[in-house]
Amino acid sequence: MACFPVPDRYGAGRVRTHYTEPGRQVVTYGTGRPDELIALFLFRDGPGPVPRAERLDRLRDVFAGAGWITPRLLADAPEPNEIFMDAMTQIELPAWHRDRVALIGDACGCLTLVSAQGVSMAMAGAYVLAEELAAADHRTAFARYERRLRPEVVRRQRNARLFAGALVPATRTGLAAQNLMSRFVMRDAFAPLLRRRFGADSILPA
Ligand SMILES: Cc1cc2nc3c(=O)[nH]c(=O)nc-3n(C[C@H](O)[C@H](O)[C@H](O)COP(=O)(O)OP(=O)(O)OC[C@H]3O[C@@H](n4cnc5c(N)ncnc54)[C@H](O)[C@@H]3O)c2cc1C
Known part of the structure; x- marks a missing residue:
C-alpha cells in the first residue's frame, strides 16, 4: 500500500470512494482538514521495502494506464519523501x-x-494497561492486560486476514464477483452481519 495527502481538486469532500481494477485499487477519503484528501493505493504486487526516492516511480509503474482520477492523483503527489509505502503486515508476537x-x-x-x-x-490497549497498572504491580498488570486484550486482537486479526484476500481481486472475474457481492452486502439486511464481522464493539464490560 501507499498513501499521501492531496488537495481536494476533485470535489470528493467527505465521501470515501474506491476504484478497483484487477490487482490494483485507488481509494480517496477526507482527512477532516478542509479541502484535503488521502489518496490510498493498494496493489497485490508486494513492493518489499522501496527507498523513499523511488516510491512515486514505483506507483506510476504499478498504476500505469489506470482509469478514474488515478493519473491526476499521481500528478498531485507530494515529494517522494512524504509518500508512505509499506507492505500490509500483521504483527503477531508470542509475548x-x-x-x-x-x-x-x-x-x-x-x-x-x-x-x-x-x-x-x-x-x-493503553486504556486497559493503565487500568491494570492502577490496580496491581507491573508484573501482575502486564499479565492481566495481555490476557484481556489478546483474544480481542486475535479475533480482529483473523477477520482482517479473511477479508484481505478479497480486498483487491486479482482477476476480472474476481472483481465482477466482488461488485456483485457489494451490491448485496450493502443492503440494510446485511448490516448486523457486517457489524459482527467488522464492528468496533467496545471491549469493556457494558
Ligand atoms: C494507510 C493506513 C490507513 C489506515 N487506516 C486506518 C483506519 O481507517 N482506521 C484505523 O483504526 N486504523 C487505520 N490504520 C491503522 C492505524 O494507523 C494503526 O493501527 C495505529 O496508528 C496504531 O497506533 P500505534 O500508536 O500503535 O502506532 P503508530 O501510530 O505507528 O505510532 C507509533 C509512533 O512511534 C513513532 N516511533 C517509531 N519508532 C520510534 C523510535 N525509535 N523513537 C521514537 N518514536 C518512534 C512513530 O513515528 C509513530 O509516531 C491505517 C494504517 C495505514 C498505514
Missing part, C-alpha cells in the same frame, strides 16, 4: 511484555488497515 516493558498497539498486534480498527485497539 507482549518482558521485565518492565509492555507493548501496545501495532507494536504487538498490528491489525493492518483492512480491519479499520488499529487506532481504536491501540487506544483500548
Whole structure:
C-alpha cells in the first residue's frame, strides 16, 4: 500500500470512494482538514521495502494506464519523501511484555488497515494497561492486560486476514464477483452481519 495527502481538486469532500481494477485499487477519503484528501493505493504486487526516492516511480509503474482520477492523483503527489509505502503486515508476537516493558498497539498486534480498527485497539490497549497498572504491580498488570486484550486482537486479526484476500481481486472475474457481492452486502439486511464481522464493539464490560 501507499498513501499521501492531496488537495481536494476533485470535489470528493467527505465521501470515501474506491476504484478497483484487477490487482490494483485507488481509494480517496477526507482527512477532516478542509479541502484535503488521502489518496490510498493498494496493489497485490508486494513492493518489499522501496527507498523513499523511488516510491512515486514505483506507483506510476504499478498504476500505469489506470482509469478514474488515478493519473491526476499521481500528478498531485507530494515529494517522494512524504509518500508512505509499506507492505500490509500483521504483527503477531508470542509475548507482549518482558521485565518492565509492555507493548501496545501495532507494536504487538498490528491489525493492518483492512480491519479499520488499529487506532481504536491501540487506544483500548493503553486504556486497559493503565487500568491494570492502577490496580496491581507491573508484573501482575502486564499479565492481566495481555490476557484481556489478546483474544480481542486475535479475533480482529483473523477477520482482517479473511477479508484481505478479497480486498483487491486479482482477476476480472474476481472483481465482477466482488461488485456483485457489494451490491448485496450493502443492503440494510446485511448490516448486523457486517457489524459482527467488522464492528468496533467496545471491549469493556457494558
Ligand atoms: C494507510 C493506513 C490507513 C489506515 N487506516 C486506518 C483506519 O481507517 N482506521 C484505523 O483504526 N486504523 C487505520 N490504520 C491503522 C492505524 O494507523 C494503526 O493501527 C495505529 O496508528 C496504531 O497506533 P500505534 O500508536 O500503535 O502506532 P503508530 O501510530 O505507528 O505510532 C507509533 C509512533 O512511534 C513513532 N516511533 C517509531 N519508532 C520510534 C523510535 N525509535 N523513537 C521514537 N518514536 C518512534 C512513530 O513515528 C509513530 O509516531 C491505517 C494504517 C495505514 C498505514
